[in-house]
Amino acid sequence: MLYLMRNSYDQMLAPMRVAAEMARTACENPFSPLSYAPSSRAVAASCELFERATRTYPKPAFNLPAAERVVWERPFCRVIAFGEPSSKPKLLLVAPLSGHYATLLRGTVAAFLDTHQVFITDWADAKKVPLVAGRFDLDDYIDYCIAVFEALGPDLHVVAVCQPSVPVLAALARMEAEETSLVPRSAVLIGGPIDTRRSPTAVNRLPQEQSIEWFERHCVYPVPWPHQGHGREVYPGFLQLAGFIGMNLERHLTAHWDMFLHLVQGDGDSAAKHREFYDEYLAVMDLTAEYYLQMVDTVFIEHRLPRGEMRHRSEIVDLSAIRRCALMAIEGEKDDITGIGQTRAALDLTPNLPASKKAYHLQISSGHYGVFNGSRFRAEIVPKIVAFMGAQAEGCSGSANQP
Structure with a gap:
């Protein structure tokens, strides 16, 4: 059920992500009067962080100078x-x-x-x-x-x-x-x-505190439709990602707050580095x-x-x-x-x-x-x-x- 709930959550937030992207565009486009409002950068930054925090990230490309x-x-x-x-x-x-x-x-x-x-x-x-x-x-x-x-x-x-x-x-x-x-x-x-x-x-210590049966009960779920592998038992990538983030939660919260400040201040280079890192870090796969x-x-x-x-x-x-x-x-x-x-x-x-x-x-x-x-x-x-x-x-x- 956990995997199905996660998929449903992703689908339910899809319209909100579209709305957030439209609002961000309205607050950043120089042809929009909203972009000249005092709080336009803060609103645009908030919308971008919401969209990035709730989306499912696709597999990145290598983008290296070699075929x-x-x-x-x-x-x-x-x-x-x-x-x-x-x-x-x-x-x-x-x-x-x-x-x-x-x-x-x-x-x-x-x-x-x-x-x-x-x-x-x-x-x-x-x-x-x-x-x-x-x-x-x-x-x-x-x-x-x-x-x-x-x-x-x-x-x-x-x-x-x-x-x-x-x-x-x-x-x-x-x-x-x-x-x-x-x-x-x-x-x-x-x-x-x-x-x-x-x-x-x-x-290393967590597996020593639990049995393999515990991992089977709490970490393994069937892939839901419409994925190609629906019905396959997997360890979902979003669970692994949650574990990684939980290990350094304060660091990730600080990074996203800094991202918000960079966007408000117009520091495009720092914001681009944040996007580049998290586009990779938040893209996960199932095992x-x-x-x-x-x-x-x-x-x-x-x-x-x-x-x-x-x-x-x-x-x-x-x-x-x-x-x-x-x-x-x-x-x-x-x-x-x-x-x-x-x-x-x-x-x-x-x-x-x-x-x-x-x-x-x-x-x-x-x-x-x-x-x-x-x-x-x-x-x-x-x-x-x-x-x-x-x-x-x-x-x-x-x-x-x-x-």
């Missing part, structure tokens, strides 16, 4: 390549499947365009995937990773941002155990919850229920990967099998989602990987978002990632089998 090509596709994911095939080293960014779209990594993609041929996983919004497409769970996620690694290989480098660190590491372990020749040369894990028992955050519940249970409740108990298609995920794929772990000092040590655990759990193939970087004064985006990421983290991948690519042709 986009789809080079791999299945019902729940497609892989986008930026630019034309080239002899640059191949880099796959595995975007989080945790509520936001892959466009959240727009800045991450842009940071590597000059040095690499960049690909990214563009995960599908579960509410738009028809039931006939079947299920998508954690095992399927790992299967997708292996299939993409093999399709883009050889000599592929991988960067997993946050949540995908777990399935990417599991996929690498399974490929190494099966001794496939297409295992990536390196994998960089950024702010990933490999072992959430280390420096637990508020995000399949089976995937969401498995991630919560495996990663945050049972800690199966660091305990050596995680399985993929009934086969144990043995991290000691990783011997060839170099690993780099990156963490943020002030990360309030993935605590210090949780990502570095990957280096401790791979005893048979030579020390020369391991690297670690702790970004001082950086929060979760800052370890994969922003000026400090570009200036301090990207050069370290590029140098690490370059060291692992010695002796590789770099131009074989370009997709």
